[in-house]
Amino acid sequence: MSETAEHVVVVGGGHAGVQTALSLRERGWAGRVTVLSADHEPPYERPPLSKGWLKGAVEDDGLAFRPAATYAEQGIEVRTGVRVERIERTAREVRWAAGSLRYDHLVLALGARPRRLPVTGADLIGVHALHTHSDALALRAALDRARSVVVIGAGFIGLEVAAEARRRGCDVVVVEAGERVMQRALTPLMSSFFADRHRAAGADLAHGVVAAELLGRDGRVTGVRLSDGRRVPADLVVTGIGVEPNCDLAREAGLHCDDGVVVDEHLRTGDPRISAIGDCASFPVDQRRIRLESVQNAVDQARLVAARLTGEPRAYREVPWFWTDQHGGKLQMAGLTADSDTHVVVGSVDDARFTVLCWRAGVFVGGESVNRPGDHITVRRLLADGVPLDPAAAAAPGFELKTHLRHALGAAA
Amino acid sequence: MATVSYVSHAGEETTVEVAPGTSIMRGALNNSVSGIYAECGGETMCATCHVYVDPASADAFPPVGEDEDEMLEATACDRESTSRLSCGLVITEAHDRIVVRMPECQR
Numbered sequence: 282m283s284e285t286a287e288h289v290v291v292v293g294g295g296h297a298g299v300q301t302a303l304s305l306r307e308r309g310w311a312g313r314v315t316v317l318s319a320d321h322e323p324p325y326e327r328p329p330l331s332k333g334w335l336k337g338a339v340e341d342d343g344l345a346f347r348p349a350a351t352y353a354e355q356g357i358e359v360r361t362g363v364r365v366e367r368i369e370r371t372a373r374e375v376r377w378a379a380g381s382l383r384y385d386h387l388v389l390a391l392g393a394r395p396r397r398l399p400v401t402g403a404d405l406i407g408v409h410a411l412h413t414h415s416d417a418l419a420l421r422a423a424l425d426r427a428r429s430v431v432v433i434g435a436g437f438i439g440l441e442v443a444a445e446a447r448r449r450g451c452d453v454v455v456v457e458a459g460e461r462v463m464q465r466a467l468t469p470l471m472s473s474f475f476a477d478r479h480r481a482a483g484a485d486l487a488h489g490v491v492a493a494e495l496l497g498r499d500g501r502v503t504g505v506r507l508s509d510g511r512r513v514p515a516d517l518v519v520t521g522i523g524v525e526p527n528c529d530l531a532r533e534a535g536l537h538c539d540d541g542v543v544v545d546e547h548l549r550t551g552d553p554r555i556s557a558i559g560d561c562a563s564f565p566v567d568q569r570r571i572r573l574e575s576v577q578n579a580v581d582q583a584r585l586v587a588a589r590l591t592g593e594p595r596a597y598r599e600v601p602w603f604w605t606d607q608h609g610g611k612l613q614m615a616g617l618t619a620d621s622d623t624h625v626v627v628g629s630v631d632d633a634r635f636t637v638l639c640w641r642a643g644v645f646v647g648g649e650s651v652n653r654p655g656d657h658i659t660v661r662r663l664l665a666d667g668v669p670l671d672p673a674a675a676a677a678p679g680f681e682l683k684t685h686l687r688h689a690l691g692a693a694a
Numbered sequence: 695m696a697t698v699s700y701v702s703h704a705g706e707e708t709t710v711e712v713a714p715g716t717s718i719m720r721g722a723l724n725n726s727v728s729g730i731y732a733e734c735g736g737e738t739m740c741a742t743c744h745v746y747v748d749p750a751s752a753d754a755f756p757p758v759g760e761d762e763d764e765m766l767e768a769t770a771c772d773r774e775s776t777s778r779l780s781c782g783l784v785i786t787e788a789h790d791r792i793v794v795r796m797p798e799c800q801r
């Protein structure tokens with residue numbers, strides 16, 4: 282039924298690591314399962330940290346993946362506060378300061394770490410990043426006192442924080458090196474929709490500039506000097522300039538890393554006993570390699586590895602999807618849309634209820650939906666089932682995604 | 695506390711106690727009841743927490759919301775008149791016994 286592995290050791294207690302363990306048990310894995318996590322808290326969700334939790338709408342215990350007792354009940358040993366320092370591949374052992382553990386199969390679910398701002402002043406008091414629960418606690422406490430906030434980097438997390446800071450009445454300036462917000466993930470149309478929304482809410486968006494220096498007095502941040510010479514006062518600076526995959530552990534063990542731990546379509550590294558998943562893994566899609574930072578990707582990759590270890594190998598082909606919520610604009614993305622070349626909008630941009638459908642080189646590649654959750658789910662299903670969609674058909678009056686899906690499924694049945 | 699019975703697609707029933715303030719979705723995850731994915735963690739973003747509420751319990755919850763309605767139209771397993779997204783079904787003091795059935799698939 283299964284590969285010969287008996288003890289699965291997972292390094293990383295985030296979405297990917299924990300889901301691996303849960304899915305192994307759900308699929309009847311009879312061997313030992315251990316999750317080693319450098320975190321001091323039991324495994325928790327990150328998305329609410331910049332959304333509901335930051336607003337105070339989600340309690341601390343609403344962040345836990347599962348009640349602590351669940352892991353024990355499922356025969357999953359979760360060891361927190363364990364930072365693995367070495368992988369001994371010949372001995373099949375992971376080692377840390379106070380111990381070591383043998384594995385038959387090792388799953389690296391190491392996640393990523395926020396990129397540090399490479400300028401003077403980055404270590405002043407009042408400069409925050411948001412990645413962990415303790416980061417979030419510190420940021421929320423700082424927001425409680427803040428009056429003027431500078432957010433560096435107009436990515437998802439930076440903009441979610443910017444929206445919350447405005448909601449609390451702070452002055453907000455967002456500094457973005459690129460030409461548009463959320464550039465790495467979104468079509469230009471969607472970027473400009475959200476830029477307008479932030480401006481309408483009173484935030485100042487500065488494009489094409491970077492923070493040259495963080496200014497301070499008595500060790501505490503007082504402002505930011507921008508590359509165009511402007512000085513912006515701030516008593517809180519939040520950096521959201523992306524993350525770097527955690528691959529040192531893998532690299533030092535001689536595994537190939539290139540913007541992530543390199544894996545094949547089965548999410549195996551060059552060592553057949555070692556898999557890598559989630560934010561830390563660079564995997565093949567079509568003719569290229571990508572690394573995604575999303576819960577969907579972490580969870581689906583975990584499920585795939587659990588399936589392989591219990592005797593059902595398959596190649597990784599899941600439809601990527603992601604969400605964000607900023608100033609009441611609920612954005613859901615499906616597929617890889619950022620480098621698409623043809624777009625059709627369905628719904629109404631003025632009413633903030635629309636979907637941008639996207640094609641690249643004539644192939645339907647996904648959609649970005651604002652306050653149209655039904656469209657989003659439908660686009661995911663079109664992509665998952667490989668249902669073709671023609672831009673001209675989508676642009677025709679009366680076009681409905683739902684009907685298109687239903688017809689396609691009906692025709693297939 | 696309410697008693698919630700989760701009936702799997704295969705007909706297997708798991709009954710657990712769920713505290714007020716907790717959703718039917720969380721109740722399942724917390725008690726290792728399989729059949730609910732809840733990929734978005736309960737933010738009404740993913741539609742992978744679809745359940746069919748037993749007609750006897752149908753009136754126990756507020757009516758289907760606008761977003762929920764749209765998402766239910768596109769769930770992996772067909773919508774029925776009793777379909778709900780279980781992350782929005784929160785147990786209150788008024789609940790006693792609730793029965794939900796799981797669809798065959800969530801995606």
Ligand SMILES: Cc1cc2nc3c(=O)[nH]c(=O)nc-3n(C[C@H](O)[C@H](O)[C@H](O)COP(=O)(O)OP(=O)(O)OC[C@H]3O[C@@H](n4cnc5c(N)ncnc54)[C@H](O)[C@@H]3O)c2cc1C
Binds near residue numbers: 364
């Ligand atoms: C504020 C915030 C908001 C987000 N919002 C969204 C969202 O809305 N939607 C979405 O899809 N995604 C969102 N994400 C991204 C999402 O949280 C990540 O993609 C997801 O957590 C990745 O899971 P992972 O398990 O790969 O990595 P992580 O969750 O980062 O977990 C990595 C784990 O590895 C551990 N670890 C690392 N090195 C070692 C070591 N040497 N030894 C032991 N343990 C180690 C860490 O302690 C951690 O437990 C957000 C992220 C943040 C920070």
Ligand code: FES
Binds near residue numbers: 731733740742743782
């Ligand atoms: S858990 Fe995602 S919609 Fe209910």
